[in-house]
Amino acid sequence: MGKVLNKDVKQGNTLVGTVSIDSFFKRKSNITIPDYQRPYVWDKEKIDQLFSDLRSHFFTDYIFQGNTDSYYLGTVLLYKKNDEYQIIDGQQRITTLVLMLKAFGDNGYSHDIFNLNYKSNISHKNIKKNYDYLVSYEGIIKNFFDDILKKLVFTVIITPSEDEAFTFFDSQNNRGVSLSAIDFLKSYHLRELKYSEDLQAVFARKWDSNNKGKFLEYLFDHYLWRNRNWKGKWLEYESKTAILNTFQKNSKKSKVKKVKLYPNAFNTLASNLVFDEQKGVNLQTNSLWLNTKEKDYPFTLRQPIQKGVGFFLYAEKYTALYNHLFLEKADSEFIKFYDTVYININNYLKGFFKLCSISFYDQFKGEKLYDFALYLDYFLGSIRLGQKAIVAQTIIKILRDQSQNLLDVIDMSYEPQEVFDFLISITDHNLYKNNTNENFKGVRGNYYNSVRWYYKKETETMLNKKDWINDRLIRK
Known part of the structure; x- marks a missing residue:
């Protein structure tokens, strides 16, 4: 593997060298x-x-210091698979250096290094932008690049075991450069698919497509982890370790290309039991759906997570479900209410509204989703009007300080009406009694006016908000 500056160290089947x-x-x-x-x-x-780091290390008053010590660029981790070396850690640095070689002149180097294969459109976009920038770059780094290159070093770890490579990868990143939980989850669960490179490629491409703008980090942090872990009275906000424990450490081993299905309302043989005086009891079976849409995969938010295929399909389902609710705007009444009242509300309340809506849809699909939005707002609105400031801890208190945790109630309810009754029971109706436009300024005033505008009650107070809801649902 090229010239090694320091003596190679062999640890079992693993080769380490500078x-x-x-x-x-x-x-x-x-x-x-x-x-x-x-x-x-x-x-x-x-x-x-x-470039700034290299200038500081190699130059004094813009004069190149040829006797300066080598500059260390960290560790590159390679998995030796047959006759190729797969980059497990170091892709960002290696790609950038390859772009520099190409932009600054590549004489003397193997042209194979310019044939690294990038499947992601994100990679293609960033490679082109950076290459164009480097081609136009004029500075002392470019002028002395060949000399600098001879003084750049990194540690290379080569292992013939993919599992061992990722063990090194995890330990390196736990000590050094921090990758997000999403990066770890992707790598971990793709390793579970090592029996099929085709499957790895399919799920990797879909993951990257869904993760544009770091969406999956947002989805796992704000919705999936919270729904699974905000139970009972013990509540705290997510952390990187907590997310990895839930979706990696505590995930279940699954059979090759098979995902275990757990019982739920939408994963049953029958939907009704029919009694006939002559024939007795008959089961009214559910329809069988082939080529199920992602949002309709028969998973639930709080079910066990299975390694590999199960994890990726779970992520795909809730990506599609989120898009269905808030981006595709499939339920016109629900999204009209959300866009009118919640799109510009306090971020903590807006996030909690979305969290509860995802949970409700997961439990009942589209059944009475609009009704749920109005009843949920009846409860959350009393909190918004009753408090001058809504902070992160407010959401914890909303769940913890009631007789039951709202997310638990949704998860354990058989009928939507059970959830509606609970929301009405925990709402402080008195907060709607003495409220006039003069009482509310700023963000509270914005909410107050948005709700009245939605119900076409701009000249009234919110004293009769519950009646507004009932009238709206009767007319629906």
Whole structure:
């Protein structure tokens, strides 16, 4: 693997050595990027920071210091699979250096290094932007790049075991550069699919597509983890460790290409029992649906998570469900209410409204979703009007300080009306009695006016808000 500056150290079947970047790129080894790797995400700011670090290390008053010690670029982790070396950790740095070589002149280096295969559109976009920037770059780093390259080193770890490679990867990132929980989850569950590179590629591409704008981080943090863990009276906000414990450490082993289904209302043989005086009891079976849409996969929010395929399908379901509710705007009455009253409300209340709506849809699909939105707002509105400030801890108190946790009530209810009755029972109706427009300014005033505008009651107070809800639902 090229010239090793320091003596190689062999630990079992694992090879560890310190390698110059110059010799690394002159090697004849076949280095590849696995399909499941996260996209290349470096931007101009990252490159400028690297240039700044190199200038500080190698230059004094813009004069190159040839006797300066080598500059350490960290660890590159490779998994040796047959005749190729797959990059497990180090893709961002290696890709950036390859772009520099190409932009600044690649004489003397194997052209194979410019044939790394990137499947993600995000990678393609960032590679083009960075390459264009480097081509236009004029500065001392470019002028002395060949000399600098000979002084850049990193530690290379080569292992013939993919599991061992990811063990190194996890420990490296736990100590050093922090990857998000989403990055860890993707890598962990793709490793469970090592029996099929085709499956790895399919789920990696779908994951990256769903994760545009770091959406999956938002989904797992704000909705999936909270719904699964905000139970009873013990409540706290998520952390990276907590998310990994829920979706990685506590996930269940599954059979190859099979996902265990757990009983729920939409994963049963029959939907009704019919009694006939002559024939006795008959079961009214559910329809069988082929090519089920992602949002209708027969999973539930709080079910056990299965490794590999099960995890990725679970993530796909709730990505599709979120999109269905809030982006595709399939339920016109529900989304009209949300867009009118909640789209510009306090972020904590808005997030909680969405969390509860996802939970309700998961339990009852589209049945009475609009009704739920109005009753949920009847409860949340009393809190909004009763408090000048809504903070993160307010949401914890909403769930903890009631007779029952609302998310638990939704999860355990057989009928939507059970949820509606609970919401009415925990609402402080007195907060709607003495309220006039003069009482509410700022964000509370905005909410107050939005609700009255929605119900076309701009000249009234909210004293009769419960009646407004009933009238709206009767007319629906």
